[in-house]
Amino acid sequence: QVQLQESGPGLVKPSGTLSLTCAVSGGSTSSNYWWSWVRQPPGKGLEWIGEIYVSGSTNYNSSLESRVTISIDKSKNQFSLRLTSVTAADTAVYYCARGPDVWGKGTTVIVSS
Amino acid sequence: DIQMTQSPSTLSASVGDRVTITCRASQTISTWLAWYQQKPGKAPNLLIYRSSSLKTGVPSRFSGSGSGTEFTLTISSLQPDDFATYYCQQYKSCWTFGQGTKVEVK
Numbered sequence: 001q002v003q004l005q006e007s008g009p010g011l012v013k014p015s016g017t018l019s020l021t022c023a024v025s026g027g028s029t030s031s032n033y034w035w036s037w038v039r040q041p042p043g044k045g046l047e048w049i050g051e052i053y054v055s056g057s058t059n060y061n062s063s064l065e066s067r068v069t070i071s072i073d074k075s076k077n078q079f080s081l082r083l084t085s086v087t088a089a090d091t092a093v094y095y096c097a098r099g100p101d102v103w104g105k106g107t108t109v110i111v112s113s
Numbered sequence: 114d115i116q117m118t119q120s121p122s123t124l125s126a127s128v129g130d131r132v133t134i135t136c137r138a139s140q141t142i143s144t145w146l147a148w149y150q151q152k153p154g155k156a157p158n159l160l161i162y163r164s165s166s167l168k169t170g171v172p173s174r175f176s177g178s179g180s181g182t183e184f185t186l187t188i189s190s191l192q193p194d195d196f197a198t199y200y201c202q203q204y205k206s207c208w209t210f211g212q213g214t215k216v217e218v219k
Contacts, residue, residue, distance in 0.1 A: 036208065046157065046200055048208035059207050062114055095156055100147045100204055101168065103156040 002027035004096050004104035012090075012111050018083040022096030022104060023076075030054055030074045033099055037070060037081045039092040040106075047092075052079055086111045115139055115203050119211025125219040132188040134214045136201035141181045145205035148177055148186045151213075152197045160199075161186065191216070 008020035037049040050060035052070045072079040093106040116139035144164035149157035161177040174189045201211040
């Protein structure tokens with residue numbers, strides 16, 4: 001049974017860079033899936049951030065594309081999110097997912113000085 | 114980008130009611146549509162994929178239908194555990210979520 005676990009700093013300063021990692025267990029990032037990041041601001045809906053394939057191909061939400069990088073490390077069986085120039089609007093619960101059916105539990109990131 | 118419009122945003126219902134939530138895509142997505150249930154503080158939980166396929170373990174009172182641009186999620190007889198927020202999601206071209214429907218106690 002595949003499980004995903006997000007990790008990273010829970011507090012990021014404005015104008016800084018948000019970096020999160022999603023560790024995959026019970027499965028492999030070398031398998032043929034798209035691996036995604038989704039976020040949810042407090043009290044709001046779900047927003048897709050982007051995705052990466054095993055080949056390294058990526059797709060990003062056009063509203064975030066200039067600030068987002070998603071990468072994959074098959075040797076460590078994990079994939080990562082990097083979001084630059086953060087503001088308070090980037091405060092959210094961040095989820096990693098494999099396809100539509102497997103999600104991590106989420107990690108809260110607050111942007112504040 | 115494909116936009117998803119979900120309605121209603123809030124739905125008040127009682128246990129035993131039949132509940133229907135609608136989702137409309139801004140362009141055709143065939144049947145590349147999923148429905149999720151989310152409870153406070155929890156990750157979204159997949160209920161239905163490919164518009165009408167029930168994920169293993171999901172109660173049969175949940176059903177989905179539609180293709181192209183119009184989709185519905187139906188709960189045939191609302192149970193106490195079903196009070197939650199529901200999201201549709203297209204995954205034909207990247208992902209886009211609907212705004213969500215909160216099913217609350219009437």
